Amino acid sequence: MKTISVRFKSGAMLLLTVLVTAGCATSSGSEKDPLEGYNRAMFAFNDGLDKVILKPVAKGYDAVLPTPVRTGVTNFFGNIADLFIGVNNLLQGKVSTGAGDLGRVAVNTTVGLLGVFDVASSMGLEKHDEDFGQTFGRWGVGSGAYFVVPLFGPRTVRDTAGLVLDVAADPVGYIDHIPTRNTLLAVRVVNDRADLLPADKVIEEAALDKYSYVRDAYLQHRRSVIYDGNPPRKAEFE
């Protein structure tokens, strides 16, 4: 119980920082991105950190591990994530979808050898993508301003609150054996980053201004996932 309260406390601190920073930094930016001044600075900071530390590590990791191993690692962490994906689907009232997610965890943890093999997908139990931010959105909470979170990257104010819960709920954080926990956390970060290496290059190719390209893509994407991929199409002013 103690860990939970500690983790919620650190989560709450993060949220508080967000709100305070958001409150201070209202001077620059447009209606769509009122915190643009702060956001650009933090985006540049995250990007710089990524270039110097995370990306080189991810590249090495990607070069060393053969694809089947990479897939196994991605599956392993995906299985852990499925637990709260299921919980979030249940919270959104999507009972059968949520039950499917929990079914995935049951199947993959056992038959799939602790999640390394995604047996559930081949049985027709689809993988989903949910988090607390989406649940809040589904409940009707507005997104709030776009906000670049230190280290975590693009969010909105709502999704930052969701992130706090995502982190607090993360099963990996509850592992008592500290070295194991930290190793898993580190491997997950590197593995996730490595999965995104191709996207980097596409963005570099596509974007006139990386900051606004990533921001607009994030906002479009979040709008879409809250509707589970079927958002009403916005009017085209042609």
Add this chain to the structure above:
Amino acid sequence: MKYAISFIIGSIMSCVATGVAANNLAPDELIRTVSADVVEIVKADKDIQSGNARKAADLVDKKVAPHFDFLRMTRLALGRDWRQASPVQQKALAIEFQTLLVRTYSKALTEYKNQTVDVKPLVLKAEDTDVKVRSEIKQPGAKAIQLDYYLQKSDTGWKVYDIEVAGISLVTNYRESFATEVRNSGIDGLIKVLQTKNKSTETVAVKK
């Protein structure tokens, strides 16, 4: 950053294209044929797989571009500002935007290789002129990526005018930055930015 950009995944492997007379293919058939075509070529071509941008761009140009309505895409990306551009400016914008989009695709083609594409069947009514074709990019170890095509009927067959990757429109994602550019330095300013961008990328341009 990590989650932030995951969704931009440009799994454009499945881009539309086909050399043969695709004019009277139904929209979903068109996407299916062309996707299969492109995926097959990429799988067989070691150069493209190892990042030969030139070859990838040629492929996109030959197989994909004929089925795209780049003029409409440009209009969509410009939004309200389109009307304030002269015909000459409009043409320049469309040319530059086409180059940018084709390059982005080519890049995606060389970066993503291990996927399979599943195009969903579309129930097409006789009076339909504007449709959305859904597809999914399946990749090992991850949730399938949703890839949707918007097509409009034309005299020369169905033409794609927008693509959404994981809910992100590759066309309207430019709207905000285009508008900012136009507000700051006018239509000509935007044309210039696009030209500079297209020249700066080291890959060789894709002009016919």
